[in-house]
Amino acid sequence: MTKTDEALGFAAEFDTPVGYMARIRAYYLALGYDNPYRWAHYASVPFTALAKPLNRSRIALVTTAAPYQPGKGDQGPGATYNASAKFYAVYSGDSAGDPDLRISHVGYDRLHTTAEDINSYLPLVQLRAAATRGRIGSVAQHFHGAPTNRSQVTTIEQDCPDILARIREDQADAAIIVAN
Amino acid sequence: MSLVARYLEENGIPSVVMGCAKDIVEHCGVPRFVFSDFPLGNAAGRPNDPQSQADTLELALRVLETAPGPRTTVQSRQRWRDDAQWKLDFSNLDRLSPEEIAKRRADFDVQKEIARKKRQNSHAAE
Numbered sequence: 001m002t003k004t005d006e007a008l009g010f011a012a013e014f015d016t017p018v019g020y021m022a023r024i025r026a027y028y029l030a031l032g033y034d035n036p037y038r039w040a041h042y043a044s045v046p047f048t049a050l051a052k053p054l055n056r057s058r059i060a061l062v063t064t065a066a067p068y069q070p071g072k073g074d075q076g077p078g079a080t081y082n083a084s085a086k087f088y089a090v091y092s093g094d095s096a097g098d099p100d101l102r103i104s105h106v107g108y109d110r111l112h113t114t115a116e117d118i119n120s121y122l123p124l125v126q127l128r129a130a131a132t133r134g135r136i137g138s139v140a141q142h143f144h145g146a147p148t149n150r151s152q153v154t155t156i157e158q159d160c161p162d163i164l165a166r167i168r169e170d171q172a173d174a175a176i177i178v179a180n
Numbered sequence: 181m182s183l184v185a186r187y188l189e190e191n192g193i194p195s196v197v198m199g200c201a202k203d204i205v206e207h208c209g210v211p212r213f214v215f216s217d218f219p220l221g222n223a224a225g226r227p228n229d230p231q232s233q234a235d236t237l238e239l240a241l242r243v244l245e246t247a248p249g250p251r252t253t254v255q256s257r258q259r260w261r262d263d264a265q266w267k268l269d270f271s272n273l274d275r276l277s278p279e280e281i282a283k284r285r286a287d288f289d290v291q292k293e294i295a296r297k298k299r300q301n302s303h304a305a306e
Binding site: 011012014015016017018019020021022023024026027030031032039040041042043044045046047048049050051053054062064080081082083084086088089103106107108109111112113114115116117119120121122123125126127129130135136146148149152155156159160161163164167168172173174175176177178179180 | 181182183184185186187188189190191192193194195196197198199200201202203204205207208209210211215217218219220221222223224225226227228230233234236237238240241244245247249250251260264266267268269270271272273281284285287288291292294295298299302
């Protein structure tokens with residue numbers, strides 16, 4: 001950091017959002033995989049406004065976390081990447097329950113976090129608290145798990161319609177989608 | 181997850197994505213996005229910090245209510261820590277020895293094979 005940076009209170013040059021696409025592309029090329037991943041990319045983006053105020057809306061939660069599966073290897077906290085814990089179909093759970101969901105099957109930052117606290121990747125407890133204090137109307141009866149490991153075609157043609165149908169069945173008005 | 185957000189929105193369900201990978205989510209393009217500049221895996225807030233988690237969810241709810249249009253990104257004001265060195269570590273080749281890269285490739289090959297077999301079995305079951 002230069003003297004001027006310090007005088008002006010500038011942050012370090014590298015202190016920006018991590019460029020994961022460039023980082024991951026270079027990483028897998030170096031590992032010998034020469035077929036780089038093509039991230040989904042669109043020029044236009046849909047938008048639907050809330051139909052009613054949040055305090056009268058039913059909110060659904062969608063997660064990429066996986067149900068803990070005994071016998072499928074170490075799933076954390078602190079587990080190394082575990083492809084055995086992956087899942088291939090949308091699942092739903094009771095939003096009033098206390099689900100045991102893990103993220104050992106995805107590429108989170110294992111050096112700087114351990115996934116020891118489910119509430120850092122699944123805001124279910126906080127969402128219920130928001131309903132209790134009237135910030136939202138209610139939490140939809142089910143939360144939904146979205147597979148992350150198949151082709152984008154499968155996601156769009158199979159998983160997305162499946163999640164939409166489940167959200168509609170619960171008559172939810174809006175969704176919070178948590179990526180890992 | 182960005183694809184799910186887009187699909188729901190196209191079908192009349194407003195959504196907000198909570199995430200830590202700003203470039204990937206914005207590259208896809210989603211209606212509403214709350215970005216936490218935290219290590220991947222903490223999209224709902226800091227571990228063992230209910231206040232951080234409550235604040236992150238509240239920000240998502242506010243974005244759900246107030247976004248003026250698609251591609252609305254709001255960055256959480258929370259900092260993972262004062263020192264941003266953690267940002268230099270993730271999958272950074274500059275920080276890995278050739279031996280470590282070779283080891284990671286071997287490990288990843290094993291995981292890829294496990295995933296391939298699981299995928300095949302799930303197709304067979306359909």
